[in-house]
Structures are given as C-alpha cells and as structure tokens.
Amino acid sequence: MRIFLLPPDFCGQETLTLSGSDCNYIVNVLRLKEGREITGRDASGKTWLLTLTKIRKGSCTLSVREVSETPQTTDTLPENRPSREIILYQCLPKGRKIDEIIKRATEMGVRAIVPVRSRNCIAEANENRTTRYMAMVKEAVQQSGSLVPTEVTAPVDIKDVPLNFKNTYCGEKGFFFHQNRLTETQRNLLQALQGTAGPYAVIIGPEGGFTDEECELLMAGGFEPILLKTNILRCETAALYAVAALQTISESL
Amino acid sequence: MRIFLLPPDFCGQETLTLSGSDCNYIVNVLRLKEGREITGRDASGKTWLLTLTKIRKGSCTLSVREVSETPQTTDTLPENRPSREIILYQCLPKGRKIDEIIKRATEMGVRAIVPVRSRNCIAEANENRTTRYMAMVKEAVQQSGSLVPTEVTAPVDIKDVPLNFKNTYCGEKGFFFHQNRLTETQRNLLQALQGTAGPYAVIIGPEGGFTDEECELLMAGGFEPILLKTNILRCETAALYAVAALQTISESL
Known part of the structure; x- marks a missing residue:
C-alpha cells in the first residue's frame, strides 16, 4: 500500500x-x-x-x-506486521551499494540503519550523506507503507558498535554471520533466537569481511557469531539475507 | 571466493x-x-x-x-553450504527486475529459477531471453563460487506450476507467501518446514500479486500459503526475502 x-x-x-x-x-x-x-x-x-x-x-x-477506520484503497495493509525491532549495523560498502541496502532494509521494516567504519572498508564514512539517505528512507516508506519509522544514523566505528546498541537501542541480542566455525559452541540463527525478544542487532561486514580482531571485539561485546549455511554472498545481498532471516524466524517463534 | x-x-x-x-x-x-x-x-x-x-x-x-586438495586462495570456501534444493517460481515482474532476482537467487544457491506467466503479469514471457539469463547466472556463479548448478528454465503458466514442480523436481513442499490469513490453519514458515526435507518450491507473485483464483489453484496443487509478518515488499525484494527465509530455516532444522 x-x-x-x-x-x-x-x-x-x-x-x-x-x-x-x-x-x-x-x-x-x-x-x-x-x-x-x-x-x-x-x-x-x-x-x-x-x-x-x-x-x-x-x-x-x-x-x-x-479517517477513523482503515481507508479503502486498492491494496490493504497486512494483518501482520513485524513486531521485533531490528537494527542493521552496516559496514560501509563500496560505491552506491549502501543506497540499495537502505531502501530494502527500510522496506522490510528495519528500525535503524547505522553505517559502520571497519578495517576493510574502502568507502569513507560521510556525515553529509545522511540527508540523502533520509530521502531514500522516505521514498521506501511511502512505497511500502511501512509503519516502522526507520532512521539512518551518523556513522560509528566498529569498536563502538556493541556500546551503541546497548545505549541507543537498549539492545542485548546482537549477531554477526560467519560461514566458518569460530567457536566450538557456534549456533545457527534458529537456535540463537529461541526464547529471546528483540531488539536485535545484526552487523554486516564490508566487501573484505571482518578481521580476526574485529570478530574478537564483537564477541567480547556480546555479539554472537552465527553459522550460516549458504554461499558466499555479496555484502548487499548479505544485509538483506540477514534481515529476512532474522525477521522471519523471530516473528515465527 | x-x-x-x-x-x-x-x-x-x-x-x-x-x-x-x-x-x-x-x-x-x-x-x-x-x-x-x-x-x-x-x-x-x-x-x-x-x-x-x-x-x-x-x-x-x-x-x-x-588440484587434489582445496587450492589456497585469498578467500576460502565456506564449511557449510546449502544442502536443500530451492526452486524459485517467479511471476514475471516489470522491466529488468528479473535480472536482479536471477543474480541474487543464483548467489544464494537456488537450484532453478522458473519464470511464470500469471494474470497480473504486465511483462511478456520471452523464450529468447533464456540465453541472456544464463549469462547472468554464469556471472553470479563465478562471483560467488556457488557449487549449485543454477538454471533458468523456459517460462511456464501459473496453472502448470504445481505439476512442473512435481514432474521436473520431484518436489512436494511448495509455498507462497501471503500477508492476510487465507485459511484458518495458515502456518508460518517455521511451522510449515518442521519435519520436512527439500526440494522446496516458492512462487512469488508479480507487482499486482496473485488473484483469488490463482491462490485457490496453487492451494489445490499442494502449495501452502504462508503467513508472513513483514511489510508489503516489492516483488524483487519478496523473492530474495522468501529464499533467504526458506534457506535459513530449512538449513537450521
């Protein structure tokens, strides 16, 4: 709608x-x-x-x-809307890939998109882009009728991500995705989401992925590495894959 | 890789x-x-x-x-690769959206992409495009290192989808996504995937969605309507959302 x-x-x-x-x-x-x-x-x-x-x-x-009741239009609003907040921490990808990520994440009802600077980022974080990003969000909200007031925030450094999630969104359950086992007890997303409530954070690496130190730092900050059985995805696909997976499973439990 | x-x-x-x-x-x-x-x-x-x-x-x-062993390259192949076959039945969207869907679905390791003609399709099915589609698949396979030999088939009519899935892919579990309850017993994806094995089919509607008759026809053919708690998605986002959700959950069970 x-x-x-x-x-x-x-x-x-x-x-x-x-x-x-x-x-x-x-x-x-x-x-x-x-x-x-x-x-x-x-x-x-x-x-x-x-x-x-x-x-x-x-x-x-x-x-x-x-209008007091739901207006009659050609489409109708879905009965079921996402109820869990998702915060997407997105390490800055090259070129205009971030635009695509912002549009689709907004469409899916992500609560906030936080651009992240990390070691393997080639793109520069640019505070001035926030206005352009917010215009994209507005367009995507209007197109999808999303009831989630998505926001794009100023960029943060990867070392500050766990604290940013705790302080800004009162969040506890953060995830990052990894295709090779990092720890003995590494779980898949379904196992990790059992018995939890949002808000959820997911951090997506840049083209070159996370460094070992960054993985350590995220884990020390309470972010859980999730084992993903899929192909190696481009970073823009990875963001949407992660949000779709997180949203479907958390809304189904 | x-x-x-x-x-x-x-x-x-x-x-x-x-x-x-x-x-x-x-x-x-x-x-x-x-x-x-x-x-x-x-x-x-x-x-x-x-x-x-x-x-x-x-x-x-x-x-x-x-090479007898895994070659040393800058990236490594993931330990875990998707093991369940997914067939994506995609009602033809407008313009070049199908290109994006083919590239990303290939990247995610979808087994086959079958273009579908349905009532609300504006785009024409064009058999001649298959060559161009296969070139996209090849590019996406090379880029992602996917081990799944993805194929794009000739277009089929929506009424033939259930039979096509049974005969060509020996499939039984087909799904379509709906945001409003169609039946009393409608389940979410996690419930519907419990205790199943692939291959799985998912059919994604065109911009205008499915007609009521098409929903009936899909259900009669064994396709289960899945209740999805998300915003209304553009059809190209819906395809990737569905594949991501289906793959993560089925690989986690």
Missing part, C-alpha cells in the same frame, strides 16, 4: 498545498489524477485521507479528511 | 586459450595480471588451478594444473 508522508509541520489543516519533491512524488511518481485519493500519514503516525483537488505547474493541492 | 567456470568442452588440457567474454572476465573483470592464479571448475564440478601466463589483445592463455 502506498502512503504519503505528510510534511512534519502538518497539523490537521483541511487543505494542503505541496511543491518541490512532495508535489513531484504525488504527480509524477504516483501519477495521481485530480479527484483521486491517497492515504496520508502524519508525523505522529495518524492516518488521513487525501484527495488531489488541483494540479498546477510545480505545485498541487490536496483536501485532507480525518 | 571467485572461481572461473571452464568452457564446457574443456577436457583437462594443460594450456587453455580464451577469447571473447571469458577472456574479458579474466582480464577486465577480475583484472588478473600475468602470473596470478585462480581456481577453475569444469562442467563435472572438478576443481583446477589456473595460472594466467599471457595476456594478448582479445585473448589470454592459462596453464592448467589438477
């Missing part, structure tokens, strides 16, 4: 005039015609019914109506 | 001269220099050590040596 994220300063007015990227999204991406309706969501998560009343060059006007 | 898939007519000769796309892969994609080694795999799955001896304009020569 596509939704439209209302501007942060929206406070229940009956008509709304949009310009810039918001107008572009309504008119050119969704290709709504005058008279058509779309569901809006405000910053508090409340749902509104929007009717496109006028398209002008560079701007458009919507009438806004409060 | 990157590997090089030896030409189908390779039969153990001591030197090998490559041209065209194979030469391009070695020289321009992998950027191997003269004297460097790479692992090759022949059509039977046997491993060979290849040394790049000469680069010429448009061709290159490799010396070939039999």
